[in-house]
Amino acid sequence: MARKKISLIGGGQIGGVLAQLCALRELGDVVLFDIVEGLPQGKMLDIAEVGPVDRYDVNLKGTNSYEDIKDSDVVIVTAGLPRKPGMSRDDLIEVNSKIMTTVAEGIKTYAPNSIIIVISNPLDAMVTLCQKITGFPYSRVIGQAGVLDSARFATFIAWELGVSVKDVTAMTLGGHGDDMVPLVRYASVNGIPVVELLEQKYGAEKGKEVMEAMVKRTRGAGGEVVALLKTGSAFYSPASSAIAMAESILKDQKRVLPACCFLQGEFGVDGYYVGVPAVLGEKGVENIIQFKLDAEEQAMMDKSVAAVKGLVDSMK
Numbered sequence: 001m002a003r004k005k006i007s008l009i010g011g012g013q014i015g016g017v018l019a020q021l022c023a024l025r026e027l028g029d030v031v032l033f034d035i036v037e038g039l040p041q042g043k044m045l046d047i048a049e050v051g052p053v054d055r056y057d058v059n060l061k062g063t064n065s066y067e068d069i070k071d072s073d074v075v076i077v078t079a080g081l082p083r084k085p086g087m088s089r090d091d092l093i094e095v096n097s098k099i100m101t102t103v104a105e106g107i108k109t110y111a112p113n114s115i116i117i118v119i120s121n122p123l124d125a126m127v128t129l130c131q132k133i134t135g136f137p138y139s140r141v142i143g144q145a146g147v148l149d150s151a152r153f154a155t156f157i158a159w160e161l162g163v164s165v166k167d168v169t170a171m172t173l174g175g176h177g178d179d180m181v182p183l184v185r186y187a188s189v190n191g192i193p194v195v196e197l198l199e200q201k202y203g204a205e206k207g208k209e210v211m212e213a214m215v216k217r218t219r220g221a222g223g224e225v226v227a228l229l230k231t232g233s234a235f236y237s238p239a240s241s242a243i244a245m246a247e248s249i250l251k252d253q254k255r256v257l258p259a260c261c262f263l264q265g266e267f268g269v270d271g272y273y274v275g276v277p278a279v280l281g282e283k284g285v286e287n288i289i290q291f292k293l294d295a296e297e298q299a300m301m302d303k304s305v306a307a308v309k310g311l312v313d314s315m316k
């Protein structure tokens with residue numbers, strides 16, 4: 001089997017962690033691209049020089065030239081500004097749209113057969129723009145948001161219940177904004193509903209309040225990190241989340257991961273990118289898993305989708 005190639009567009013905070021994770025897991029050869037001269041070269045030299053310690057052996061290259069992304073299997077895009085305290089993701093749309101336009105053109109020209117995972121914010125709008133400019137099939141342009149939002153939700157549940165994060169499953173759907181939809185009904189500890197465990201612990205009414213607080217914290221979790229860091233946004237967690245998606249694609253694992261996918265009727269949405277559970281394999285999004293939402297969940301989904309539509313339509 002030929003060795004895989006992963007290109008990372010944007011060599012900032014997330015880009016650097018992405019490169020290190022690709023190396024640590026030996027996912028393939030890695031190219032880190034940035035417009036800042038020396039930055040991607042320096043980071044890749046730094047990561048390469050510790051191969052003998054961490055015992056990875058892949059080719060790592062930093063570059064300012066799109067030509068180097070040629071023949072990439074997967075391209076992960078983090079180019080763009082992160083938010084500062086007090087900003088919403090949507091405040092980044094103008095500046096990051098310009099950046100995404102040049103990035104997507106570069107990928108279209110030099111890596112026309114790649115599968116793209118977008119991380120840049122505002123996510124739902126940036127992935128939409130990236131697909132539009134590349135003209136790639138929808139299945140090959142995906143956004144990362146749901147893996148991270150779901151992981152944040154699961155983390156808070158594990159802390160609340162005093163159980164290992166390894167045994168909690170939780171999922172969020174919808175846009176990557178303040179109206180995202182953490183699926184309360186399906187959150188579980190090894191299959192046991194979290195709602196039931198909270199009710200045992202606190203009684204029905206207080207249990208519900210505790211869950212609502214976790215939902216609220218999940219929706220604002222990115223902002224919570226921004227407020228603490230002050231100079232940028234979360235970077236370890238978005239990088240790990242995108243790597244889970246990339247690994248499923250590169251190794252054709254067919255994992256079911258919440259991802260920002262183009263919907264054509266699924267969940268009552270037509271013509272927009274929204275977070276839903278998807279099967280990720282060598283062809284990119286190979287299937288979108290549908291299931292019935294109850295009235296409350298559907299109402300939250302509709303609200304989240306309305307926010308995505310407002311944002312995406314503002315780019316037109």
Ligand code: APR
Pocket residue numbers: 009010011012013014015033034035036039078079080081082083092096099102103119120121122232233234235238
């Ligand atoms: N082409 C390539 N890279 C670019 C371009 C461009 N046109 N414009 C800016 N960049 C690079 C910057 O030079 C910087 O190195 O993008 C990188 C962004 O890195 P950071 O500022 O450290 O931001 P990061 O924390 O990595 O977040 C990147 O992901 O989660 C989102 O909201 C976040 O939009 C932000 C993006």
